[in-house]
Structure formats: C-alpha cells, structure tokens
Amino acid sequence: MSQIDLSLLNKEQLEPVMQTEGAVLVTAGAGSGKTRLLTYRIAHIVQNLNIPPWNILAITFTNKAAREMKERLSHMLYNHEQLHVSTFHSLCVTILRKYIELTGEYTKSFSIYDESERKKVIKSVAAEICSDKKDNLTEQIDAALSTIKNEGISLDDYRDIHKFEYHIDDIVLAVRKYNEILKKSNALDFDDLLNFAFDILVQYQEAREFYQKRFKYIHVDEFQDTNIIQYKIVKILAGRHKNILVVGDEDQSIYGWRGANIGNIRDFISDFDCKVYKLEQNYRSTKSILNAANAVIKNNESRIKKNLWSDGEEGQEPQIVSNNSDSDEAEFLARTIKGLNNKGMLLNNIAVLMRNNFLSRAPEQKFMFYGIPYKMYGGFRFYERREIKDALAYLKILANPFDTESISRVLSFPKKGIGEASIAKLIDSAFRQGVSPVDIILGLINENSSQTYDLPNSLIKKLQPFAKKIELLVDCKEMSISALIRLVYKTFEFNEALSAETEENESRKENLKELYNSILQIEKNNPALSLDEYVQQIMLYSDLDADKTSDSVTIATIHSAKGLEFDAVFIIGLEEGILPSSRSIDDESAVEEERRLMYVAITRARKRLFLSYVKSRFMYGKYNSAPISRFLKETGIYFHEFSVQKTMAKHSEYADFSSRIRQNSVSSANSNYKFNKIENLIKHSIDIKLLKAGSKVMHKRLGEGKIISINYSTNEADVEFNNMGKVTLSISLAPITIIE
DNA sequence: GTGTTGAGTATTTTT
DNA sequence: TACTCAACAC
Secondary structure: OOOOOOOOHHHHHHHHHOOOOOEEEEEEOOOOOOOHHHHHOOOHHHHHHHOHHEEEEEEEHHHHHHHHHHHHHHHHOOHHHHOOOEHHHHHHHHHHHHHHHOOOOOOOOOEEEOHHHHHHHHHHHHHHHHHOOOOHHHHHHHHHHHHHHHHHOOOHHHHOOOOOOOOHHHHHHHHHHHHHHHOOEEEEEEEHHHHHHHHHHOOHHHHHHHHHHHHOOHHHHHHHHEEHHHHHHHHOOOOOOOOOEEEEEEHHHHOOHHOEEOHHHHHHHHHOEEEEEEEEEOOOOOOHHHHHHHHOOOOOOOOOOOOOOOOOOOOOEEEEEEEEEEHHHHHHHHHHHOOOOOOOOHHHHEEEEOHHHHHHHHHHHHHHHOOEEEEEEEEOOHHHHHHHHHHHHHHHHOOOOOOOHHHHHHHHOOOOOOHHHHHHHHHHHHHHHOOOOHHHHHHOOOOOHHHOOOOOHHHHHHHHHHHHHHHHHOOOOOHHHHHHHHHEEEEEEHHHHOOOOOOHHHHHHHHHHHHHHHHHHHHOOOOOOHHHHHHHHHHHOOOOOOOOOOOOOOEEEEEEEEOOOEEEEEOOOOEEEOOOEOOOOOOOOHHHHHHHHHHHHOOOEEEEEEEEEEEEEEEOOEEEOOOEOOHHHHHOOOOOOOOHHHHHHHHHOOOOOOOOOOOOHHHHOOOOOOOOOOOHHHOOOOOOOHHOOOEEEEEEOOEEEEEEEEEEEOOOOEEEEEEEEEEEOOOOOOOOEEOO
C-alpha cells in the first residue's frame, strides 16, 4: 500500500497527527473530525513511519466506536488486524486472560458478572447481614462498591472517609463479603476488570513490561469520560514510551454518574509534559444548528470557553415542535420522518434521540403502526433477556464451573422442583469442600458418594437425573459453541418448557433461535474462538450487531448516540423532569451534566433539527404535565406556540399518510410490540406489482383488509380494514401479506 | 417448593 | 402502566 495521504486534513488536525512522539492532548469540539484525526494518525504511524501495527493501542468508549474505527482503518491499512483497537473493558479482559493466573486466585476462564448478577449478589449479602431494612442497605452497598472500584481506593480508606456514617461497619463487611463471593465464584464484575488488570500491571513486572514495551503509541478517545482507574491504567501503559495522545471534549462529558472524572484532563497536563491542540472547526452541522448548540452550552459556568465555528451553510433554522400528548408527538415523528424519506432522505440518516428509555415507547408503536423500520439503541438489550441468560448460563458453567450465579440459573430453568433454599445448600456445600458446584452435581451420579455432600436425600433424588444431563454436556465440551447451545436446548428441553402458547413464549423461542444464529455468525467470523472467550466477550457486548443492510430510523438514548451523526435529528421529551431529569433538577452541577447531554444531542444533527416537547405525557400510568425544558429556551430559537395542526401545516415535508385515520383507532394500537423485530416486518412486506384494488390483505396487527386504491407514484395503498376503517399504508414497508 | 395475588413503587443514562 | 416483592395457599 502506498503512503497515507494527509492532505485531507486541515492544519489543526494535521499538527497532532504529525506529533507522534511524546504526550499530546487534543481538545476536540463536537463534529470537528476527531475520529478522522485518530484514524489518520494511526494509519500514518503504521504506513508512513513503518511501525508494526502490533505496537499501536487505541482505546474507545464503546464497542460500537471500536468497530467503526477498525472498519475505517481496514480501508487504509492492509495489516490492520494486528492493531489493538478496543474498549477499556476488553483490553482489560485481554490482559487478565494472559496474566490473571499469576495471582493464583482466579483462572483465565473467569466469569464476568453484569449489572444484574452484581445486584443479586449485593442483595444476598445485604439479606445476610441484616434481614430488616435491607432495602436501604442494598443501595448503600451498591454505592460503596462503585465508589471504591471506580476511584480505586482501598476498603480501609473508604472506611476512614465514611467513619461517621450510620451503617459503615455493616457496609464494610458487606463489601468484603461481596468480593469474597465473587472470588469463590471465579467471577469479576465490570469494575473489577479494570481494577484487577491495573493491580496486575502494578504487581507483576513481567506483565507490566510486556504491555509497556508492546504499546509504543497509545490513543485514547472520549478522554473526558474516563474514570480514575482507567486513567491509572493509561498512565502505567504509557510509562515506558510515553507516546500518548488523548482526545476529549469537556462539553461532551456525560458519564459523571459512572465515575467519569473531568479532572483527568487537568491531571494529564500535569502528569505528562504534553502538547495541547484544539480543534474548533465543525464540519458536521449547519451554522444554525451550531448556534443553537453554542447558545445552550454557554450557560454552563464550569467550563473552559471555546469557540466552535463552521464555514458551512446557514441551513434551516431548528424547529421547535409542540404537541398535546406523547402519542401526538409520535404521530408527528412518523409523519415528518415519512415526509423527509419521501423527499429522498435515507431513514439511516434520521434519528430520534431521548433522555431515557421509556420515551421510546410511543414512537416505537407509531413506527410499527405505519411500518416505518427502526432500530433501537439502548433499552431492552438482547443479552439481558431472561431466556438468553438462562441459555447462556449452561455454557458458562462449562467454562467456569464455579460460577454460582449461572449455577443458580441452570437449576432454576427449566423448572426442576429445586428452589432457592436448595440451591443455597448446594453452593454452600461446594464452597465448604473447596470444589465447584458442578463437581458436586456430577458426583451425585455415583449414588454411594451422596453421603459425603450432606445434602438432603430428597434434593439428591431431584438432582440425579439432572446430573446425568450435565455429564453429557460436560462430555461434549469440545464441540463447537453452536453445537453446544443446540445440545443445551435439546437436552434440557427448552422447547417443552416454553410450549404454553403465549405470545411471550413465542418471542422467547424466537430469541433463542436468534442466539443460535448469532453464534453461527460469530463462529464464521472467528473460527478459533474458545468457549470461555465467547462467554467473556458476550458479556461486554450489550447487543447483537445491528442489521446494517436495512434502511431504518435510529431511536436512541442520547448517551448511546454519542459519537454518531445524522442528517436529521429529533430530540423528544424536552420537558423539565425529563431533560433535565427530575433527579438532577436541584443540583447545579447535575444540571450542567444534563445541559451537556442536550449539547451532545443537538450536535448529532447535520442538517435538520427538531426539538419537541408535549403538554401532557403518559407516565406511571397517568398523564403528567411538565413545564418546557429550560434548555429549549436557552437555544434562543424563536418560540412558536404552535397548535398541533399548525405545526403540521408548517412542515412541507409532513407526510399525509391517510386523509382520515380516525384518531381513536390510531391510539388503539396497543403495546407488546417491543419484542417484535423489524426484520420480521420487512420479510412480510410485498411487491406493489402483486397488488390490485380489491385484493385482500392481512396486516400483522390491523388484521384483514381490502385494498381500495393504489397510488403507484408514492407506493402507497388505501386499505379498508374490518375493524379499523380506512388506512393508508406504505406497500414496501407495511407488514402485510396478500391473502386473496 | 411453586404459583398466585395485591400492594407498592418506579424510569436516568452503560461497559 | 408494568414491574418487583412479600404474603399466602396448595
């Protein structure tokens, strides 16, 4: 491959790209091309300076960002495979897999406990310490654990700092017990991954030198969102070559609640003798969008002033949209998006952004109703679904037979007549004898040995048939992962357990199938992947890879939309109590973080921006009214008090789906759509040529209907539904099939 | 040990 | 609304 052409970079971007030696801090405003800077710098170091890709480390904040960066680099470098581009958490898993056995306390097939497993352990610890008022204790233990692990302070120091607190001794004890349980289970939580990796780098010279020598050039993206322990890791990794570049933007720091420490930027300046560069030219948004963003963020007091500018077009003024209810808001979204789409904007270039997950409900329903394909980021995550966790638990106990949370799942699903108390006995017996719970279960196959485990006979009877199945599974451990998961479904009779004909069960079976398919996919891409690596990796991924092939609208929380950009962005729920969230409203620094969220949301937009609030929103089972978000006022955009109809009329791109959809039939579209995959819809959609007036069709939710007329230029048809009346549907999108 | 019911409560945000 | 948790019945 030829030299990397750096002429596409502007002067501000070029300088830090060329400054490869030593420490570099880049403060990069939103949309100023920091990803471009990072990828070109890495490509430049490898291609133009002839540094082996093996020597490069790039740390991103999310898996999505890592994937994207790898993707871009794959077009620039032929030997990109050897670059290490990953999140902090996966970097730490890599380090731990290589070196954790030096500690003698864990094996490299350790389990990773996610938030729900962590919560369960905390709860059990709280219950053990004091059975009354444990609710409060649970929260306190949770808080203590996260402070200790995010800030990397010792338990003793924590006790000193909080020595006057009421329950401090209980909390310290609980933290000890929590860590004890995880250790016995050969398990680490997300924070442990960082802390243990750091400890290993500190304590074992071999490990430290290996990575210090290897990573000659280190890059950290989203530096404003690193926490204290992450910064410590960066510092120790860069300890030898000291070639490190960090990119960040204070105004986009939105993870304070997770321990992100803006002070890291200051510390970086004093810890390293670093050069500082600024990127202030925005290439993404129109001037009018940028103006709104700047107008909002300048209200933050604690902030270094900067001047984000653009020499692009003025563009259309962002629009403030008012609606009576969340369902009207969603109606507005559907129609406007359809209108933009009709005018040629790809759905892929459109996003609906919101403060929290529950706001997605109304838009999802409307999009389903109108057959607008969408993908949802954040929210219900695939690997967090019950049935998926249940299935994976069987694989996890093969990888790590000490994983008590998975053991308890395996014993609970499918139902075997074994309850919580029995599970506790089994695990306790294993701990006492220093063997794994799986060993105990397998031991029960030989009836004679049952005496030694001191378990009640009734329980042993229940466990024995199960033990045989587990033995079969263990014997097949060397098979491929996909074969194993099939064996699990079959041997443990998942289908039978989900045979009751409910919608819920159908969707569970569907998801289990999808899990199997995803494993096939992963095996194809990575044939050498071992079982324990697979279950570790899966824990760091929140979702299956989004389907890139279909054109669909993005619905996302603002947090998960960070780093993305779209032609058109709709920010919904701009009401006090939502953005800013009710929990932050009386804490000025919390409000500033909320304001940064607003800023991040606005700066996702390239061309069009819609800011939406409603007069009354359905939440907690009733309608609530809240004042308009202060941030909306801060944008300085002229405030039109639209009525819904006027709003609609004002938008030329507003699509008229149907002249007369009866309002009540529209709002009768009910819930339970959330597990339906948009792919299903697409599979069901049909070719317009197959339709004619008079055809009978079946709509996935609207039921049976008859085509009245077809508009071939817009690809839409008027359909008379038996129980809905007349509805205009997009033929290529609506979930319909021809029945006659 | 499991399943049902009713009360009470909750929605930030993610690796 | 929709979910969790405790109490109670079997």
